Amino acid sequence: MGMVEGKIALVTGAGAGIGRATALKFAQEGAKVMVSDVDTKGGEETVEMILNDGGEAAFMKADVSSAGEVAALVDKVVQTFGRLDCACNNAGIEGKVIPMADQPEANYDAVMGVNAKGTFLCLQAEIKQMQKNGGGAIVNLASVAGLIGFPGLSPYVASKHAVNGMTKNAALEYGKEGIRVNSICPGGIDTRMLDSLAEQASGGAQSTQEMMDPLHPIGRIGRPEEVAELIVWLCSPRASFITGANVPIDGGYVAQ
Template sequence: MGIVDDKVALVTGAGAGIGRAAALRFAAEGAKVMVSDVNAEGVEETAKMIGKAGGEAAFLKADIAEQAEVEALVAKTVETFGRLDCACNNAGIEGQMAPLADQPMDNYDRIMGINARGTFLCMQAEIAQMLRTGGGAIVNLASVAGLIGFPGLSPYVASKHAVNGMTKNAALEYGNQGIRVNSVCPGGIDTRMLDSLADQATQGAQSSHEMLDPLHPIGRIGLPDEVAELIVWLASPKASFVTGINMPVDGGYVAQ
């Protein structure tokens, strides 16, 4: 018996990295999974991986910055599987590194449009559906950059603080209607996004491991599967009294 047996889960940004790991973990724990990403090939591959492992999945390409596409994604989830119990709003981007005064406005707008507006739109559509069926659980992907600052990443930091704030607010607004809302705040995780940030920060002189392993008290960066375990637990009945938290999964990074 899995901890989300017979549940229906939606995972955005599921074409790679943490999103793919979360989708695979939801399926391994018994959920039917709708996976989505702007990368059609990546998300189709995730769905195939779930099927090969004996799970049940469907996929849909969607841009979470577009309200109509988000609403269509939630509707397709319900059309395919009958309901929506769990949602993991993982899709996001890192953007361009630069000091605040040098940040191009199009970089700011793109990051906020996907990370903050996109998460807001996903929650709107998911909550509306969950209210129709008596509740559910939402897990938003924030970051340790939603808890502390990172020089050179003002738009990203702003977007992830926004995700954490929206998470708390939604938890307060819908807790008595059967909907729990939490966020996870990963530290350095071995993903394409982290490689991009390390490359920008060091002009290619260091890998993400070389740059960030020593900065985590545990002595290494994390793996997508380690974040996925927390996501699925928070979305499951095992976390029935947990809502409104912004939980680090960061090898002790923000404890310093």
């Protein structure tokens, strides 16, 4: 029996990277999965991968920075599968690598809109639905940038610190209702986002691996599948006494 056998899971930003790996892992561990992303092609590809592997999944396009679209997404989960047990709020953007004093206001608004406001809106809608079910488990995607600073990434750092703060608050407010809320803080993971950050930071002078591998004490960047393992475990009954945690999964990065 899988870790989340018979559960219903929602994963945002599931068209690629960590989100896709998480949706696949939920399905492999016995959950039915609602896949969401602003990228319809990527999201539908994720669903196809789950179906081809014998799982059950559906797709809905949604912009997490829109309260209306988030509410419609959670409603769609319930209409399709009957309830909501697990949620992974993964949708996020990196923004531009620019020193703080020169950061465009539009970049700040965009990053905070998806990463912070988007997580807030998803939490609201998911918690309200889980209250009807009598409980559930949520994992928010923060970052090591939610634990420490990164020069040039002030909006991203601010947004991920916000995610970690909201995680603690939600855990305190809804723990007695059987709703667990945790966040994870990945280090460098082999995704398009990391490629974008490495490209911006080095101006294309170094590959992602050349730039990022040496920064991690374990000697390499991580794989999306490694992050997915933690997310699904945190949503499972095996993590029943864990809530309000901001869990690093970073190859030792923040231990330095």
